[in-house]
Amino acid sequence: MNALKARLILATIMLVSLLGTAGIALPYPLLSPYFAADNSENIIQFWSLDPKILLGLTLASYPLGILIGSNIIGSLSDRYGRKPILIYSLSGSILGYMLTAITFEHELFLGFIFARFVTGFCEGNMAIARAIAVELEPYIERGRALSLLYSTIYGGWLIGPLCGGYLAPYGIDFAFYVASLAVAASLLMVIFILPGQPAQKPAQSSLWQEIISNHSATLLANREIRRFFIYYLVFTLGINAFYEFYPLWLVESHQFSSQEIAWATVGITSLMILLSATIANKIPEVLGEKTALLVGNLLFGGLILLTTLMHNQWIYITLSLTGAVIAVINLVFPAMLSRYFGHLGQGKVMGLQVSFFCFSNVLIALIGSIVSLISATTTMWLAASLIILSVFLFNPPKSLEISAGDQPIDPSIIKE
Template sequence: MNHTPKRTAVASNDALTERSQAKKTLFSVMLVVLFSSAGIALPYPILAPLFLNEISPLTTFAHLPSKILLGIILATYPLGVIIGSSVLGAASGVYGRKKVLILTLVLTALSYVLSALAVIAENFLLLAIARFVTGVFAGNISIAKAIAVDLSPKLDKTYTFNLVNATGYLGWLLGPLAGGLLASYGLDTVFFFAAATLFIALISVLTFLPFDEKAWSQEQIKFRQLFSSQNSFALLSNSKIRRIFSIYLLATLGLNAYYEFYPVWLVERFAFSSAAIGYITVLLTLFMIFTSVFMVKKLNYLLGLKNGATLGMVLMALLFVIHPLLSSSTIWPVYGAIGVAIAIFNGLLPVYISEQYADIEQGQLMGLITTVFSLASVIMALVGSALALFGAHWAIIFGALLLFIAAIDFSYSQHSKH
């Protein structure tokens, strides 16, 4: 008797079940990224107008210039992410992605509450500490991205990664919009709202995300080793990884020069309000979402990961460098184009890195990507705030220069395996 058709049917059903579970997992990951990104982005439309236009103990701490204080607040969050993401990605491979994700979501929400209390008390140091602690636990986005990568080959890696990116962009769209609308109720309300949204993400993880197999046993790797041999920085002992991440650092320094100082530039140049910053950020992120969902995968097929990522870097640099020439009417279409360029870069370069180093534990690798991005954010918050003393456009132009250098280095030094 021939059992081949029956076995084929069983295998087909198993494949469909696995694919269905993979889609549920992806949905859960997307919700985590959505609400985590929204929570991160919520305060940004308010911070620049607050520090540039208002006088309070928060904005006059130690008699420092308000732009320097803003730079410090902008830097403390990604400084926390550097520490958190370098360890959390590896920890998720040791103790299970779901367990670590649940714990960090709860602690991130509590950290937002601490930020709100610091604002109510008008305590600059407490706000800086709270933003740092929030960043430590918000490094869990690297876990979410690692889960998305883990779904390959059940789901296409470029497809899943860009859906997760698109969800992150949606968070960056809804966050500033909600922040701008909530601005009239105070920054503390914004932080309380951010904490509340994370509990929706927590429910999705508890409901849809399966408990995963551990990459290693807890007996093999002690907790303290996460801070030594198993943290994401340990990957930099490989000279080839070190080279690609030096390029990624340069590129993300350039991107963060824009991310962190375009609100300051908009306030300086066009006197944008918190609501107006929220609206133009909505435009920016709508183009990022559209590009990520509908264009990036096609660009990968047409150009390949390497050439596509190079295109994204060059396009960003060109659009950043023309900022001094922009008017109140041209700023809107240019920011739409910037959204396209950012989505191309974010959608292709991390996938290129993942493909080139597929043999490395992806939680650790995604942790390094998040860590390097956050390191760039810290550096640029401090360097950019100094440049912004002469005009915020100088920080953005400096970012364009770094992107040009990164694109040239990437184009000539990297050779794809595929």
């Protein structure tokens, strides 16, 4: 590999991440207003459950799929190569989005939940993009590669909800068909542009044996990794409570429409993109990784609390500022994981991070839907409390506390 090829690979996975994330995020502004509406559609009359509970099940099914998929897909890419696993998973995503549209069109709630799960399972491939990015060092510095990758991921979170909000008049099923087209474009780019890469570790067993014995969760046998992920579990419970329920809060407390929710999301993601593409990777160099991470968490929790007290245009301002903080947090933590534990398999490590994020997503979707029966504001307060609590749970071992510019640690100091 040379510097030019490294830049080509990074540009490809950036564009794939942009289109893929846009497909994921496109339906988000549609679901909360739909389930909060007072109508007699069969899909929100399932078993006479409260629509908020059905919304929670809908929100949980997709990350449950990612939880299982990322736990498997990342480690499989270490064994069988990044490109082939990415091709298979993107193909599955296309089928999943089409099935989602069909089941929604026919008002089949259980089929809709299943289709969201299948789509999420295949979207577990986001771990592969992160693994490819950190492997471009020394041609592209790890922090810079992740920073640029996340800027395009945030771009997808901007484009997707905005398109979803304005596709609302055409129906939710139509939005899912559009999402399948976005992922199809990603698949073509991977096939024709992404260079083929050899497997990191040649497979010596069957596919099923690899899934059973080498999934990302096996890393939790490592004591040092567990200490990192205790913090990360609580933090992601908070951030996912925020992500999943601020649209419901906007509808319930301020009667926002799908288009207004989309523009609120634009504010958040615009600052994510701006910070990630410019100075996000410089902040931990100045403050230190640990300080940048924990101060970011405190600011994030405080901004959520402040948002619940805001009215009118001030809501857009405080919500947008959360995007700047998230950009720094989302850069620091995976960079630390990669540096400390990358020798155990970058795909496997990034898969574990995605798995934890999605496990907390499933858990908080169910818990949050119950809490939201009190009020959506209460769910926002829960999000802020969890994010602030995570600050006090971050306790990496002294042996792993190295500066941002240091080389990966000696594996021998990590105790199993």
